[in-house]
Amino acid sequence: MQDDAPPTRVSTLEDVALVAGVSRASVSRVVNGKPGVAAHIVEAVTDAIARTGYVPNRAARSLVTRRSDTVLVVVSGSDTSRAGPWGPGELLADPFFGRVAGGLMSSLRPRDIHPVLMLAVTDDERSRVLSYVREGSADGVLLVSAQAGDPLPQMLTDAGLPVVLFSRPDHPLPLSYVDVNNRAGGALAADHLVARGCRSVGIVTGPLDIPGAEDRLLGFREAMARHGVAYVPSAPGTFSVESGATAMEALLTQHRVDGVFASNDNMAVGAILAAQERGLSVPDDVAVVGFDDSTAALMCRPTLTTVRQPIETMSAEMARLLLERLDAPDQRPSAAIFEPVLVERGSA
Amino acid sequence: MQDDAPPTRVSTLEDVALVAGVSRASVSRVVNGKPGVAAHIVEAVTDAIARTGYVPNRAARSLVTRRSDTVLVVVSGSDTSRAGPWGPGELLADPFFGRVAGGLMSSLRPRDIHPVLMLAVTDDERSRVLSYVREGSADGVLLVSAQAGDPLPQMLTDAGLPVVLFSRPDHPLPLSYVDVNNRAGGALAADHLVARGCRSVGIVTGPLDIPGAEDRLLGFREAMARHGVAYVPSAPGTFSVESGATAMEALLTQHRVDGVFASNDNMAVGAILAAQERGLSVPDDVAVVGFDDSTAALMCRPTLTTVRQPIETMSAEMARLLLERLDAPDQRPSAAIFEPVLVERGSA
DNA sequence: CTGAAAGCGCTTACAG
DNA sequence: CTGAAAGCGCTTACAG
Known part of the structure; x- marks a missing residue:
C-alpha cells in the first residue's frame, strides 16, 4: 500500500459544519457531548465527522477553555543522583519510578489526561516546572521527590499551583500527598x-x-x-x-x-x-x-x-487527588496514608 | 509567608506591549529572539517582561505555529503484559524503560521539547496514539515496543507520522530506528x-x-x-x-x-x-x-x-533522529546501530 | 526596523 | 434548540 498523498490539510470544525449543513456552534456542542441538541443535528454532525475524519485541535480548544488536560509528572533528584554507572538515566532506572508511572496512568487515562515527564535536578529545571504550568501547558503537577530538602514543594505551593506529592514533605506545607504508614x-x-x-x-x-x-x-x-x-x-x-x-x-x-x-x-x-x-x-x-x-x-x-508498599495503588490515588483538586480548586489539601503489609518469603 | 492573593490573571503579550510602549509584533519578535530588532526596543521589552512576569501561552503559540514542541513516547506491550504480580505498572517496572526515558530526555531537554507518556496495549489505546498526534498535541512519536507483531509501527507509517522506534521493526517498514547489533x-x-x-x-x-x-x-x-x-x-x-x-x-x-x-x-x-x-x-x-x-x-x-547495550546512548540518539526528522520532514528514514561490548564480571 | 491587521481553530455568552 | 459573533493569545505576511 503506497501512501504518497501529500499530508492533506486536516479538517476543522468549520469543514464539519459545512458538510453537516449546520453552524460551528452546533458541531462544537455535539463534539463535546453537550445536552439539548436535536437528534437530527447530532446525526448529521456525527456523520460529517466520520466522513471528514475530523479531530479537534487541542491547542485551539485549550486556548479558550484554559485547560490543557495535561499534568506534569516531575521526578526530583539531587545533583549527585544524575551521574552514576548507568549515566543520566540512572535516577529513573529504579523500577520504583516505572511502577509509579503505571499507577498514575491508570487514574489519568480514564479521564483522558496526559502526563508529561520532567526531571528536576538543577535550579534551572525547577523553575522550568513553574513556567511550564504558568504557560498553560499543564493543569497541575505530580511530584515524586527522591531528594531531601527539596525546594520544589515549597516553590509550588508558594506559586499556588495544584500539586500532589508522593511522600510526606519534609516540613509541613499546605499540599496534598500520599504516603505509606x-x-x-x-x-x-x-x-x-x-x-x-x-x-x-x-x-x-x-x-x-x-x-x-x-x-x-x-x-x-x-x-x-x-x-x-x-x-x-x-x-x-x-x-x-x-x-x-x-x-x-x-x-x-x-x-x-x-x-x-x-x-x-x-x-x-x-x-x-x-x-x-x-x-x-x-x-x-x-x-x-x-x-x-x-x-x-x-x-x-x-x-x-x-x-x-502498594506503589501502584498509592500513585493512582495521587493522580486522583490532583484531578479532584483541579475540579474543585478551593478544596483543602488532604493526605492519603496507606497501610503496609508484611510479605513473608525466604529471608526472614 | 501568606499568599492568599487571588490567582491574578496571568499577563499576556498585549500587557507587555503596553508596558513597553511597543507593538505586540515587536514583543513577539524579542520573545522569540528574532533578529533585526533595535536595541532600545529589545531592552524595553525585556524590561517589561521582567516586570510583568510574562510567560507566553503555549496553546496560543501552538495554534499558529502548528508545532506542539511535544513528542509522544509510547510503550507498547501485549495484553498479557499488563496484569502481573505488580499490577498494571508491571510493564513499566522493568528498569529498561526508566533508562530509555532518561536517554530520551537528555536529547529532548536542550531543545525544550517535552515527552508525554502513553501506554499502548489495547486497540483503543493504539488509535489514541494516532489521534493525539492528529489533534496537534504532539509532533511525532517515539515508540518502544515490547511486543511481537505490534501493529503500531505499521499504523504510524501508514498515517505518515514522524516516528522512530527502539529496535528494528519485525518486518521492513520505511521508518527510522535505533538498535544494538x-x-x-x-x-x-x-x-x-x-x-x-x-x-x-x-x-x-x-x-x-x-x-x-x-x-x-x-x-x-x-x-x-x-x-x-x-x-x-x-x-x-x-x-x-x-x-x-x-x-x-x-x-x-x-x-x-x-x-x-x-x-x-x-x-x-x-x-x-x-x-x-x-x-x-x-x-x-x-x-x-x-x-x-x-x-x-x-x-x-x-x-x-x-x-x-548502551541504552541511554541509544535512546538519546532515537530522540535526536526524531528531532532531525521534524526539522526536515522529507528526509529518508535511517537506522542507527550500536556495537555492544562484553562486560566481564564474576559469572563467566 | 516597526506596527496594524488578519488569522490559527476552537468555545461560549447572547439573541432569537 | 440553533446560529452569528466575539474572543482566547499568539505569529506573520504586508506596508511603510
Missing part, C-alpha cells in the same frame, strides 16, 4: 523479627533527612521497645545495594546481629549478599526484612521477606 | 564462553518472534560454528527471571551444559539461581553470560558477565 511498616518488621526468635536485632536505615526513612526507623525502634528491647543498633545507608552491604557488615562485626531490617529492598539485597559473603546463612544465621516489595525481592536468594 | 552481541557471548574453556554450551533465548531475540540466537550460533561447534542446544524464555530459571534447568538436565548465554540479564539471573539451587557453582561448574547490563547485573552473586 512508614512507622507501622517499621513496626511490622520488628514484630516479625522478634516473632521469629531473633535476639540481637539491627537496622539499616535510609538517609535520615528523608521523612519516610526516619519514620521507618522510629516505628522499628518503638516496636522493639514494646518487646522490651531498649537499644537497637543502626547503620546508615543510601537506599542503594552497595550501601546496604556496607551497613550490614558494620552491623555484623560490631553487633553480631541475628536479625536486620533494611529500610528498602535494594539495601536488603545488599545485606543478604554481605551476610552470605561472610559465610553466614540467611535466614538461619541472620534474618533480613526489606521494605517496598520491589522487583528485586524475587531476584535474590533467599527471596526477600519484606514490608509491602 | 544483536548478532555481534551473541557472537561476543559465544567467543567469551569458548575462550573460558566451556565445552558444552547452550543458550536461553528470548521470544523468537522478536527480531532482537532471534538475532542474538543467530549471532551466537554463527560464532559457535566458527569455533567448530555445529550444534547449540537452546531453551526458550520470555525475558523474565523465572523463565530463565526454567530454561536453565532444561539445559542442565538435558544437555549438561557448562556455559550458557541468556538473551537478557533477567533470564541470566534466573539461570544463575537455578544452577545454584542444584548445587552447581557459577562460574566454575557452569558459566553464565547475560545481555543488557541492567541494574540486575550487580544485584546477583556472582555478579553478571554480560553484553552491554
Whole structure:
C-alpha cells in the first residue's frame, strides 16, 4: 500500500459544519457531548465527522477553555543522583519510578489526561516546572521527590499551583500527598523479627533527612521497645545495594546481629549478599526484612521477606487527588496514608 | 509567608506591549529572539517582561505555529503484559524503560521539547496514539515496543507520522530506528564462553518472534560454528527471571551444559539461581553470560558477565533522529546501530 | 526596523 | 434548540 498523498490539510470544525449543513456552534456542542441538541443535528454532525475524519485541535480548544488536560509528572533528584554507572538515566532506572508511572496512568487515562515527564535536578529545571504550568501547558503537577530538602514543594505551593506529592514533605506545607504508614511498616518488621526468635536485632536505615526513612526507623525502634528491647543498633545507608552491604557488615562485626531490617529492598539485597559473603546463612544465621516489595525481592536468594508498599495503588490515588483538586480548586489539601503489609518469603 | 492573593490573571503579550510602549509584533519578535530588532526596543521589552512576569501561552503559540514542541513516547506491550504480580505498572517496572526515558530526555531537554507518556496495549489505546498526534498535541512519536507483531509501527507509517522506534521493526517498514547489533552481541557471548574453556554450551533465548531475540540466537550460533561447534542446544524464555530459571534447568538436565548465554540479564539471573539451587557453582561448574547490563547485573552473586547495550546512548540518539526528522520532514528514514561490548564480571 | 491587521481553530455568552 | 459573533493569545505576511 503506497501512501504518497501529500499530508492533506486536516479538517476543522468549520469543514464539519459545512458538510453537516449546520453552524460551528452546533458541531462544537455535539463534539463535546453537550445536552439539548436535536437528534437530527447530532446525526448529521456525527456523520460529517466520520466522513471528514475530523479531530479537534487541542491547542485551539485549550486556548479558550484554559485547560490543557495535561499534568506534569516531575521526578526530583539531587545533583549527585544524575551521574552514576548507568549515566543520566540512572535516577529513573529504579523500577520504583516505572511502577509509579503505571499507577498514575491508570487514574489519568480514564479521564483522558496526559502526563508529561520532567526531571528536576538543577535550579534551572525547577523553575522550568513553574513556567511550564504558568504557560498553560499543564493543569497541575505530580511530584515524586527522591531528594531531601527539596525546594520544589515549597516553590509550588508558594506559586499556588495544584500539586500532589508522593511522600510526606519534609516540613509541613499546605499540599496534598500520599504516603505509606512508614512507622507501622517499621513496626511490622520488628514484630516479625522478634516473632521469629531473633535476639540481637539491627537496622539499616535510609538517609535520615528523608521523612519516610526516619519514620521507618522510629516505628522499628518503638516496636522493639514494646518487646522490651531498649537499644537497637543502626547503620546508615543510601537506599542503594552497595550501601546496604556496607551497613550490614558494620552491623555484623560490631553487633553480631541475628536479625536486620533494611529500610528498602535494594539495601536488603545488599545485606543478604554481605551476610552470605561472610559465610553466614540467611535466614538461619541472620534474618533480613526489606521494605517496598520491589522487583528485586524475587531476584535474590533467599527471596526477600519484606514490608509491602502498594506503589501502584498509592500513585493512582495521587493522580486522583490532583484531578479532584483541579475540579474543585478551593478544596483543602488532604493526605492519603496507606497501610503496609508484611510479605513473608525466604529471608526472614 | 501568606499568599492568599487571588490567582491574578496571568499577563499576556498585549500587557507587555503596553508596558513597553511597543507593538505586540515587536514583543513577539524579542520573545522569540528574532533578529533585526533595535536595541532600545529589545531592552524595553525585556524590561517589561521582567516586570510583568510574562510567560507566553503555549496553546496560543501552538495554534499558529502548528508545532506542539511535544513528542509522544509510547510503550507498547501485549495484553498479557499488563496484569502481573505488580499490577498494571508491571510493564513499566522493568528498569529498561526508566533508562530509555532518561536517554530520551537528555536529547529532548536542550531543545525544550517535552515527552508525554502513553501506554499502548489495547486497540483503543493504539488509535489514541494516532489521534493525539492528529489533534496537534504532539509532533511525532517515539515508540518502544515490547511486543511481537505490534501493529503500531505499521499504523504510524501508514498515517505518515514522524516516528522512530527502539529496535528494528519485525518486518521492513520505511521508518527510522535505533538498535544494538544483536548478532555481534551473541557472537561476543559465544567467543567469551569458548575462550573460558566451556565445552558444552547452550543458550536461553528470548521470544523468537522478536527480531532482537532471534538475532542474538543467530549471532551466537554463527560464532559457535566458527569455533567448530555445529550444534547449540537452546531453551526458550520470555525475558523474565523465572523463565530463565526454567530454561536453565532444561539445559542442565538435558544437555549438561557448562556455559550458557541468556538473551537478557533477567533470564541470566534466573539461570544463575537455578544452577545454584542444584548445587552447581557459577562460574566454575557452569558459566553464565547475560545481555543488557541492567541494574540486575550487580544485584546477583556472582555478579553478571554480560553484553552491554548502551541504552541511554541509544535512546538519546532515537530522540535526536526524531528531532532531525521534524526539522526536515522529507528526509529518508535511517537506522542507527550500536556495537555492544562484553562486560566481564564474576559469572563467566 | 516597526506596527496594524488578519488569522490559527476552537468555545461560549447572547439573541432569537 | 440553533446560529452569528466575539474572543482566547499568539505569529506573520504586508506596508511603510
